[in-house]
Amino acid sequence: MNIGVIVFPGSNCDRDCAHVVSDVIGQSVYLIWHQDTSLRGMDAVILPGGFSYGDYLRTGAIAHLSPIMEAVKTFAKQGGLVLGICNGFQILLEAGLLPGAMLRNQNLSFICEEIYVRVENADTPFTNHCQPGQVLQIPIAHAEGNYYTDPISLSSLQAHAQVVFRYCDKEGRVTPEANPNGSLDHIAGLRNAAGNVLGMMPHPERCSESILSNTDGLAIFQSIVASMTNRSSTLAF
């Protein structure tokens, strides 16, 4: 599998994602500069975390107009797998590939800590290695992760099982105390209606190897590989 990691000016998790893809799950990884206009035949694309363009104007607002984003939009429309992590999620929102927007964290602080999310939908190309309701411990690191969308859009997200991760406590209880940033409906990750684009605020690339004492993030990357393997075998038949 060929997995592309987009590098924007100010991305800072691109190398971590590339490391997990190549050294941990043994897939081919390509760093793709934001000025490029082609995804060069990638099977899946990751938009990494960071502070693209210094978060000027709004998080992800400038990056979503980068030349590569036209190729990412076309790829997504054709059903290609796109994973946006943290700033990558914010860019996907600005690009309109996912609905809604990010507001400042309710406590106005940059939050960098280990949190828990509950897998609300394990039937996605990004979570098929998880159990429904499984609790994952994954770190977050952001100042704008307070998800917002209008009530009609929220109902639609809920009705179509597009909420993939919710903030929860260690036991999987979705409580106000377990919501670190004030995110609407405790949303930590969501997918598009077609199911091939996922945005998530937690950083699975930061917890995918035992040397880091946490491998909960690995399931996300394994799921992507598994779903692509299934896809190509389906296509072969």
Place this chain on the structure above:
Amino acid sequence: MIKAKIFVTLKEGILDPQGRAVQQSLRILGFSSVDDVRIGKFLEVDVQETDKSAAEIQVQSMCERLLVNPVIENYRYELLDP
């Protein structure tokens, strides 16, 4: 040249924690009559146009395509002749 003064504000109903913190600070200073504070953005954009309506079309497009996120923000603008 026409100068556009663009005001971008959070939509009504969207919580503005920054505004709330400022409101609380104003109350600490004794401004007990302050009911609400909303914080937004102010942009000055110089447009190389002499025709105001041509400039307005561009300013609207800028707001819709980049300067404003319509999910959470409203905007208004003033166009000033030099």
